[in-house]
Amino acid sequence: xxxxxxxxxxxxxxxxxxxxxxxxxxxxxxxxxxxxxxxxxxxxxxxxxxxxxxxxxxxxxxxxxxxxxxxxxxxxxxxxxxxxxxxxxxxxxxxxxxxxxxxxxxxxxxxxxxxxxxxxxxxxxxxxxxxxxxxxxxxxxxxxxxxxxxxxxxxxxxxxxxxxxxxxxxxxxxxxxxxxxxxxxxxxxxxxxxxxxxxxxxxxxxxxxxxxxxxxxxxxxxxxxxxxxxxxxxxxxxxxxxxxxxxxxxxxxxxxxxxxxxxxxxxxxxxxxxxxxxxxxxxxxxxxxxxxxxxxxxxxxxxxxxxxxxxxxxxxxxxxxxxxxxxxxxxxxxxxxxxxxxxxxxxxxxxxxxxxxxxxxxxxxxxxxxxxxxxxxxxxxxxxxxxxxxxxxxxxxxxxxxxxxxxxxxxxxxxxxxxxxxxxxxxxxxxxxxx
Amino acid sequence: xxxxxxxxxxxxxxxxxxxxxxxxxxxxxxxxxxxxxxxxxxxxxxxxxxxxxxxxxxxxxxxxxxxxxxxxxxxxxxxxxxxxxxxxxxxxxxxxxxxxxxxxxxxxxxxxxxxxxxxxxxxxxxxxxxxxxxxxxxxxxxxxxxxxxxxxxxxxxxxxxxxxxxxxxxxxxxxxxxxxxxxxxxxxxxxxxxxxxxxxxxxxxxxxxxxxxxxxxxxxxxxxxxxxxxxxxxxxxxxxxxxxxxxxxxxxxxxxxxxxxxxxxxxxxxxxxxxxxxxxxxxxxxxxxxxxxxxxxxxxxxxxxxxxxxxxxxxxxxxxxxxxxxxxxxxxxxxxxxxxxxxxxxxxxxxxxxxxxxxxxxxxxxxxxxxxxxxxxxxxxxxxxxxxxxxxxxxxxxxxxxxxxxxxxxxxxxxxxxxxxxxxxxxxxxxxxxxxxxxxxxxxxxxxxxxxxxxxxxxxxxxxxxxxxxxxxxxxxxxxxxxx
Ligand SMILES: Cc1cc2nc3c(=O)[nH]c(=O)nc-3n(C[C@H](O)[C@H](O)[C@H](O)COP(=O)(O)OP(=O)(O)OC[C@H]3O[C@@H](n4cnc5c(N)ncnc54)[C@H](O)[C@@H]3O)c2cc1C
Numbered sequence: 001x002x003x004x005x006x007x008x009x010x011x012x013x014x015x016x017x018x019x020x021x022x023x024x025x026x027x028x029x030x031x032x033x034x035x036x037x038x039x040x041x042x043x044x045x046x047x048x049x050x051x052x053x054x055x056x057x058x059x060x061x062x063x064x065x066x067x068x069x070x071x072x073x074x075x076x077x078x079x080x081x082x083x084x085x086x087x088x089x090x091x092x093x094x095x096x097x098x099x100x101x102x103x104x105x106x107x108x109x110x111x112x113x114x115x116x117x118x119x120x121x122x123x124x125x126x127x128x129x130x131x132x133x134x135x136x137x138x139x140x141x142x143x144x145x146x147x148x149x150x151x152x153x154x155x156x157x158x159x160x161x162x163x164x165x166x167x168x169x170x171x172x173x174x175x176x177x178x179x180x181x182x183x184x185x186x187x188x189x190x191x192x193x194x195x196x197x198x199x200x201x202x203x204x205x206x207x208x209x210x211x212x213x214x215x216x217x218x219x220x221x222x223x224x225x226x227x228x229x230x231x232x233x234x235x236x237x238x239x240x241x242x243x244x245x246x247x248x249x250x251x252x253x254x255x256x257x258x259x260x261x262x263x264x265x266x267x268x269x270x271x272x273x274x275x276x277x278x279x280x281x282x283x284x285x286x287x288x289x290x291x292x293x294x295x296x297x298x299x300x301x302x303x304x305x306x307x308x309x310x311x312x313x314x315x316x317x318x319x320x321x322x323x324x325x326x327x328x329x330x331x332x333x334x335x336x337x338x339x340x341x342x343x344x345x346x347x348x349x350x351x352x353x354x355x356x357x358x359x360x361x362x363x364x365x366x367x368x369x370x371x372x373x374x375x376x377x378x379x380x381x382x383x384x385x386x387x388x389x390x391x392x393x394x395x396x397x398x399x400x401x402x403x404x405x406x407x408x409x410x411x412x413x414x415x416x417x418x419x420x421x422x423x424x425x426x427x428x429x430x431x432x433x434x435x
Numbered sequence: 436x437x438x439x440x441x442x443x444x445x446x447x448x449x450x451x452x453x454x455x456x457x458x459x460x461x462x463x464x465x466x467x468x469x470x471x472x473x474x475x476x477x478x479x480x481x482x483x484x485x486x487x488x489x490x491x492x493x494x495x496x497x498x499x500x501x502x503x504x505x506x507x508x509x510x511x512x513x514x515x516x517x518x519x520x521x522x523x524x525x526x527x528x529x530x531x532x533x534x535x536x537x538x539x540x541x542x543x544x545x546x547x548x549x550x551x552x553x554x555x556x557x558x559x560x561x562x563x564x565x566x567x568x569x570x571x572x573x574x575x576x577x578x579x580x581x582x583x584x585x586x587x588x589x590x591x592x593x594x595x596x597x598x599x600x601x602x603x604x605x606x607x608x609x610x611x612x613x614x615x616x617x618x619x620x621x622x623x624x625x626x627x628x629x630x631x632x633x634x635x636x637x638x639x640x641x642x643x644x645x646x647x648x649x650x651x652x653x654x655x656x657x658x659x660x661x662x663x664x665x666x667x668x669x670x671x672x673x674x675x676x677x678x679x680x681x682x683x684x685x686x687x688x689x690x691x692x693x694x695x696x697x698x699x700x701x702x703x704x705x706x707x708x709x710x711x712x713x714x715x716x717x718x719x720x721x722x723x724x725x726x727x728x729x730x731x732x733x734x735x736x737x738x739x740x741x742x743x744x745x746x747x748x749x750x751x752x753x754x755x756x757x758x759x760x761x762x763x764x765x766x767x768x769x770x771x772x773x774x775x776x777x778x779x780x781x782x783x784x785x786x787x788x789x790x791x792x793x794x795x796x797x798x799x800x801x802x803x804x805x806x807x808x809x810x811x812x813x814x815x816x817x818x819x820x821x822x823x824x825x826x827x828x829x830x831x832x833x834x835x836x837x838x839x840x841x842x843x844x845x846x847x848x849x850x851x852x853x854x855x856x857x858x859x860x861x862x863x864x865x866x867x868x869x870x871x872x873x874x875x876x877x878x879x880x881x882x883x884x885x886x887x888x889x890x891x892x893x894x895x896x897x898x899x900x901x902x903x904x905x906x907x908x909x910x911x912x913x914x915x916x917x918x919x
Contacts, residue, residue: 092781092783093678094674094675094677094678094782094783095674095677095781095782095783095812096677096678096782097781117680118680139622141622149595149599150622152598152627152630153595153599162874166870166873166874167870168868168870168871168873168874169867169868169871170871170874172846172847172848172866173781173846174779174780174781174812174846174847174848174851175779175811175812176587176591176596176779176808176811176812176813176848176851176852177779177848177850177851178584178585178634178850178851178852178853178854178855179848179849179850179855179859179863179866179867180855180863180866180867180871180872180875180893181631181634181635181639181875181878181879181893182585182598182630182631182633182634183631183874183875183878184630185598185627185630185631185633186626186627186631186878188627188630189622189624189625189626189627190626194626205682206680206681206682207680229540232540232542233539233540235563235651235652235653235654235720236720237651237719265719265720265723266722266723266726266727268722268723268726269719269720269721269722269723269726272720272722273720320622322618322620322621322622322623323620324538324541324543324619324620325540325541326538326540326541354621355541355620355621356621356622384619384620385620386620386623386624388624403624403625404624406624406625407615408614408615409614409615409616409625409628410625412614412616412626412628412881412882413625413626413628415881416626416878416881419877419878419880419881420874420877431625432624432625433625
């Protein structure tokens with residue numbers, strides 16, 4: 001990059017921690033020049049101003065749990081690690097709202113809220129590492145997605161440093177607010193391409209008194225889907241409903257299809273729902289039972305799978321397909337048939353009530369795998385859906401656009417990027433359509 | 436008219452929507468010069484498109500002539516969002532009122548923008564589903580207006596406001612291009628355009644179709660009316676219910692003045708001598724409803740509720756709700772005019788803000804009724820006045836400003852669901868810095884760079900409303916349009 005050396009930072013950004021970058025912060029093999037660790041939003045602002053003036057490419061980073069998401073960067077000079085922004089700005093339990101700095105890990109947030117028997121109903125992978133800023137930027141969710149939605153449903157305010165260093169606020173800290181445009185929505189899921197989120201206000205929730213899980217084992221995917229539709233037509237409201245099939249690694253059985261329905265709430269209601277769900281699963285031809293220990297073992301393992309999964313001897317990728325729930329069975333059947341023909345190994349975790357299917361795919365080489373992913377993407381697209389590659393190595397990414405094609409709305413997204421980051425210094429090239 | 440340049444605008448509009456679907460006679464335009472708020476501005480033309488293509492056609496004509504245009508649903512908006520402050524063409528979407536598809540397994544309804552809110556629930560209720568956001572105006576307001584204002588309602592406490600229930604939109608951009616944004620597939624990659632458009636107050640695009648999330652009706656519902664002798668006790672009950680980890684489906688409050696207005700009109704059974712009532716609804720599975728009901732009772736009793744009545748029948752439940760949903764209409768009978776405000780405070784600040792509202796009422800010499808979404812901390816002080824009294828309108832606005840300033844000082848906001856529109860644009864700087872507003876302006880530029888769509892809204896302006904209506908006159912004269 002040439003314009004700035006680490007030494008320069010000491011004079012240009014006095015007091016801000018700057019380190020030479022090691023391989024641990026490389027993004028898809030691109031090695032930045034330095035890692036900056038701001039300790040306050042003012043420091044974030046100062047360093048972005050500097051990057052803006054000198055047109056340095058910046059990649060924001062939280063715990064690095066999802067650093068693999070996105071296309072390879074077009075260029076990369078600085079990685080900005082936000083974990084130094086770790087204060088609780090304001091937490092009033094009786095208001096059920098909390099204002100938090102974006103570098104706090106989710107686990108730490110849960111610990112703080114837990115002291116008042118409250119929690120944030122978001123469960124993306126690796127809460128011990130994932131920061132709330134990173135979770136927002138990548139719009140990651142977990143099995144609780146069905147019951148509680150995503151970050152967009154619980155975020156009530158954000159503070160963000162824009163590409164030129166300007167600090168802006170959107171929303172506020174009350175649960176209803178329509179003053180001005182809802183710019184929170186711009187930053188959630190933007191992969192750090194329009195600003196660096198430094199503070200987030202959330203609605204928080206009372207912790208459910210009880211949790212319970214029913215599991216059904218089915219001989220065919222058709223029987224499992226039958227159980228899904230029966231359950232969805234009932235008055236029961238599982239907070240998670242996950243259908244697992246194929247090979248998902250040592251922690252998960254690999255025979256047939258299993259449907260897990262998880263409930264949260266008052267004890268007697270949870271008990272009844274687990275019991276009657278087992279009845280529904282049996283009526284659909286499954287073997288059913290309650291799953292004890294599920295909160296301690298099964299759900300955390302499933303939550304972390306998108307980042308903990310490892311391919312065997314071949315090359316592996318993790319994909320996420322999204323479509324209307326009723327289209328998923330057809331998608332899965334066709335994709336699985338296609339994978340079999342190519343010798344690609346597969347396991348699926350389907351967020352059945354939501355319409356998200358996480359695929360864990362393993363092939364003999366990148367080429368075969370890329371062809372399989374292209375085929376699955378085309379199947380998803382024909383069913384009105386999409387497919388994103390969430391995790392893959394640089395060689396795979398060289399062959400496949402991880403986001404896939406977008407429709408004509410891409411034009412508006414490009415305009416947004418051009419308005420908010422006209423110099424293209426924030427995560428250039430990593431987002432949709434080369435944004 | 437035909438002799439002026441405007442005549443060709445008229446014929447261009449007629450060509451798009453048909454001659455029957457264009458109004459320009461000043462008498463016919465008069466009903467379109469206001470919505471539910473106080474400000475007025477008259478359009479030059481009103482058109483009633485029936486398809487998205489016609490909407491796009493109208494928008495292209497407006498672009499060709501450089502004329503501003505504004506979308507309008509039912510006109511129940513409470514911030515002047517649908518009034519054309521710079522005149523031009525009002526695009527009324529009420530004829531696009533079909534529910535196009537209902538899909539239970541996926542819990543989605545696809546509707547045109549002119550569909551009346553309550554008809555969505557009416558359509559799906561027999562099958563055990565409903566659409567959650569339920570503004571008190573739900574028998575009149577349209578889904579398009581709801582999406583534009585990000586409307587809320589009593590049942591948004593547990594389930595969120597409109598933005599949490601809109602999955603995708605078809606839109607016409609201000610340049611006349613048609614576009615689909617969002618799902619219905621979940622979590623599509625790219626910026627969340629649907630989320631940015633929801634709550635954009637008709638200033639970014641015109642919605643021509645919406646994909647809405649349907650919810651399953653709960654197994655059990657219990658509705659309570661808690662009656663209090665002191666306002667403070669009622670508001671403390673609200674924050675305490677929330678603090679106890681109970682999230683009722685609805686938690687609404689009405690004060691004495693509201694009860695006085697409602698009872699003769701609606702006969703909901705609210706006790707006239709009470710200082711305040713809370714309408715509390717809990718729902719879900721039988722077992723959880725029982726637990727929650729017991730907790731709610733305990734909290735109410737702890738805060739000295741004089742009586743807690745439960746609706747034992749569906750009819751009794753509907754009667755209790757009729758009082759709440761008819762409250763604003765009833766308040767209209769207490770005074771010639773009212774100004775309905777819409778502030779939000781953190782829930783623990785409710786007791787404080789209600790005392791302040793009363794103080795402001797005394798100071799400015801107005802009776803103020805309170806009927807509101809208490810569980811969300813979203814208050815609706817309703818200031819009663821008579822506009823014929825000299826200076827009253829100005830004083831009402833001062834009083835409203837004082838109340839909303841208090842909301843902001845308490846950590847809240849100037850609008851929880853009615854929008855900024857023209858009414859609150861000059862109070863935006865209480866909440867947002869120049870930089871914050873500039874970021875919003877960047878968003879607006881992406882969609883509406885020429886500001887032909889719904890100009891003069893949301894952002895602060897130095898112009899007063901009086902000057903704005905001056906604009907209308909001036910522009911009308913320029914276009915050669917006679918004003919009444
Ligand atoms: C008695 C009464 C009670 C009310 N109670 C509530 C309540 O409980 N909660 C609440 O949130 N609101 C409430 N409101 C306010 C109002 O009903 C809502 O804001 C409603 O969503 C407006 O819908 P509408 O169809 O009347 O929109 P309009 O008033 O016609 O328009 C409102 C805004 O939406 C825009 N718009 C309309 N249609 C479209 C479209 N298709 N595309 C793009 N923009 C569009 C307009 O340009 C305008 O800016 C109440 C109003 C009244 C009169």
